[in-house]
Amino acid sequence: MRIKLLYPFVFLLSVSPLIPESLSLYKYNEKYGLINEERKIREENKFTSFIESDDYLICCLRNVSPQFHAYNKNGNKEIDFDAIAVKLVTENIILISDFHDSYYYDLKKKEKIADDALYAGEIQVVFAYDTKDFEIRNPDGSVMKKNLRECGYRFSEGLMPIKDTDGKTGFINEKGNFVFECPIYGFYSIYDPKIHPLYDFEFSNGIVCVPESESSFALYTKDGRKLKTVRNSRTEQRKFTSGYMLISTVDKAQKQYAFLNYKGENAFNQFFSAAERFINEYAMVVVDGKDAVINTKGDVFFCADFVSE
Numbered sequence: 001m002r003i004k005l006l007y008p009f010v011f012l013l014s015v016s017p018l019i020p021e022s023l024s025l026y027k028y029n030e031k032y033g034l035i036n037e038e039r040k041i042r043e044e045n046k047f048t049s050f051i052e053s054d055d056y057l058i059c060c061l062r063n064v065s066p067q068f069h070a071y072n073k074n075g076n077k078e079i080d081f082d083a084i085a086v087k088l089v090t091e092n093i094i095l096i097s098d099f100h101d102s103y104y105y106d107l108k109k110k111e112k113i114a115d116d117a118l119y120a121g122e123i124q125v126v127f128a129y130d131t132k133d134f135e136i137r138n139p140d141g142s143v144m145k146k147n148l149r150e151c152g153y154r155f156s157e158g159l160m161p162i163k164d165t166d167g168k169t170g171f172i173n174e175k176g177n178f179v180f181e182c183p184i185y186g187f188y189s190i191y192d193p194k195i196h197p198l199y200d201f202e203f204s205n206g207i208v209c210v211p212e213s214e215s216s217f218a219l220y221t222k223d224g225r226k227l228k229t230v231r232n233s234r235t236e237q238r239k240f241t242s243g244y245m246l247i248s249t250v251d252k253a254q255k256q257y258a259f260l261n262y263k264g265e266n267a268f269n270q271f272f273s274a275a276e277r278f279i280n281e282y283a284m285v286v287v288d289g290k291d292a293v294i295n296t297k298g299d300v301f302f303c304a305d306f307v308s309e
Contacts (some may be wrong), residue, residue: 010150019201021075023057024282025050028291028303032059034071037281039306041295052279054091055192056107070107073280079107089124090154093118123174125153136160136176144176150184156202156239159222161210163199171208171224180224185211204240207262212237215250219264228264240277259283259294 021036026045033045047059047069052248056078057071066080085097093105104113123144124202126135134148145151150163159171161184170181184199201209203222211217217235219227236246236257244259244267257275261267274286282293291303 012096022280023071023073023075024280024293025057025276025284026282026291026293026303027284028307034059035282035293035306036075037099039282039301041306043071045303045307051086051088051094053088053094053107056092057279058086058094058255060086079110089118123155125151133165136162144174145172150198152199152202154202156204156208157206157222159203159208161199161201179222180220182210182218182224182226183212185213200236200238202239205243205262207240209235209239209245219262230264233258236275237277242280244278244281244283244296246275246283248276257285268294270298 018242021042023034023036026033026035028040028045028119030044032047032050032239033041034043035041043059046061048062051058051060055073055178057073059069059071061067061069066082068079068081068083068086070079070081071077071192073084078111081096083096083098087095087097088185089095089104093113094105094107096103096105100132104115104118105111121139123139124137126137127133130133132146133146134151135143136145136148136151138144145162147165148162149165149167152160152162154160155174158174159179161171163169163184168181169184171179186199201211206222207227208220209217210220211234212229215234216231218229221227226230226247230247232250233247234250236248239245240262243289244261247258247260249256249271256271256273258271259268259278272285272287273289276284278296282295285294285300287300287302292300293303294300
């Protein structure tokens with residue numbers, strides 16, 4: 001497939017901070033902005049949405065050209081570009097769509113990627129439309145594991161969750177062997193395994209959160225030791241970030257959010273009416289109806305205070 005670039009990228013030769021900054025998001029008056037570790041505003045609250053990759057924050061400004069702005073997490077804006085839509089595929093690769101075309105783009109390498117090169121040299125998950133099953137293939141194309149009813153879309157810390165044809169669920173290693181079995185709840189309609197993985201949870205610092213039912217999940221170590229079951233709650237992110245997992249209560253009428261540590265404890269002994277996962281030093285929360293950010297120590301700072309400084 002020949003990929004053409006209809007909307008130009010603008011590569012910025014920005015001046016790097018003398019000391020690299022760690023950027024986080026804040027929200028105020030329904031718009032997003034960027035702050036550093038000291039809550040100094042680096043971009044005012046003007047963005048309408050955002051996407052987070054492993055190493056970048058992509059912020060969107062609708063009805064303004066360029067619409068999308070990619071910042072690395074050291075505080076530098078690297079790329080500006082226009083598009084109809086942008087979707088995160090994996091790590092630092094995004095799918096960019098415009099009126100006439102769509103293509104994959106590697107934010108780190110600053111280059112377009114052909115469809116057939118997207119997962120070249122990597123272990124891949126492939127959906128077989130004839131059998132309605134998944135296969136996991138080695139980088140050389142040989143089949144590691146086949147006839148899987150469900151699986152993750154990539155290995156994390158050397159492990160991937162699967163469900164085989166016998167209904168056995170658990171985690172396999174990169175040789176295709178079961179490391180441990182555990183209950184895994186859930187089935188998601190198949191859209192596109194590359195974009196919408198079935199088992200969308202990963203290890204972080206040796207811990208993973210696995211759904212056990214619609215209203216509970218369990219924490220496991222890499223050797224299969226079950227640390228804890230958390231009930232009446234759901235996870236709101238794929239893996240721990242900055243040492244915390246965002247969860248929500250199952251009561252839709254009065255849904256609340258909290259942050260769990262690696263022990264499965266409510267780290268700050270507090271619930272929020274709205275919250276987002278941690279991005280570097282801070283997470284966005286709502287406290288008493290007011291926009292705020294919380295740091296990794298549990299300190300809450302109202303956005304109105306540092307916006308007005």
